[in-house]
Amino acid sequence: MESPFFLLTILLFLTSSAAAAATSKPGASHDLVRSSCVHASYPTLCFRTLSSYSGAASTPRDLAQAAVKVSLSRASKVSTYLTTSVTGKSKRERVALGDCVEQMSDSMDELSKTLRELKHLRDETFEFQMSNAQTWVSAALTNEDTCLDGFEGVDGKVKSDVKRKITNVAKVTSNALYMINRLNESRG
Numbered sequence: 001m002e003s004p005f006f007l008l009t010i011l012l013f014l015t016s017s018a019a020a021a022a023t024s025k026p027g028a029s030h031d032l033v034r035s036s037c038v039h040a041s042y043p044t045l046c047f048r049t050l051s052s053y054s055g056a057a058s059t060p061r062d063l064a065q066a067a068v069k070v071s072l073s074r075a076s077k078v079s080t081y082l083t084t085s086v087t088g089k090s091k092r093e094r095v096a097l098g099d100c101v102e103q104m105s106d107s108m109d110e111l112s113k114t115l116r117e118l119k120h121l122r123d124e125t126f127e128f129q130m131s132n133a134q135t136w137v138s139a140a141l142t143n144e145d146t147c148l149d150g151f152e153g154v155d156g157k158v159k160s161d162v163k164r165k166i167t168n169v170a171k172v173t174s175n176a177l178y179m180i181n182r183l184n185e186s187r188g
């Protein structure tokens with residue numbers, strides 16, 4: 001007669017393999033996020049922002065799209081912040097904020113164009129499309145840098161708030177550019 005202990009061991013074994021099987025799919029794309037982020041410019045931020053997409057992102061193309069979406073959504077949030085924080089500011093600060101709103105708007109246009117391009121990739125035009133994507137995301141990064149430059153000579157809380165937020169957008173944008181390059185290489 002088998003001991004109850006033996007049966008319990010079998011039962012535990014079966015339960016844990018079932019649990020492993022159930023989690024293996026998200027685990028696989030989690031691995032893709034991890035291995036893709038490891039050499040990004042900002043690996044921790046990359047992993048943190050993209051692992052929430054890991055259910056949907058299972059290819060380099062999904063990841064590149066997800067990275068551009070993250071960048072777009074952060075740029076949009078910062079843009080709202082910039083627009084609403086103009087009141088009660090000095091002339092100098094209002095000018096810098098106004099310029100920055102324009103640059104973020106350009107940045108968002110470029111990121112939207114990139115996302116559209118990544119959603120309509122075709123074999124025959126892949127290289128051309130990837131080159132467009134790279135150009136636009138680089139331009140988005142440049143706009144973010146230009147926004148920061150506008151605050152040179154502005155002191156205090158406005159500058160430090162804007163700087164922190166824009167720097168964060170620039171980091172996720174830089175990661176998006178990296179994912180686009182990876183997508184381009186993954187094809188070769």
Ligand SMILES: *[C@@H]1O[C@H](CO)[C@@H](O)[C@H](O)[C@H]1NC(C)=O
Nearest residue numbers: 130131132134181184185188
């Ligand atoms: C994409 O990869 C190809 C082949 O490796 C390379 O020639 C091309 O310059 C790359 N394009 C971009 C936009 O990085």
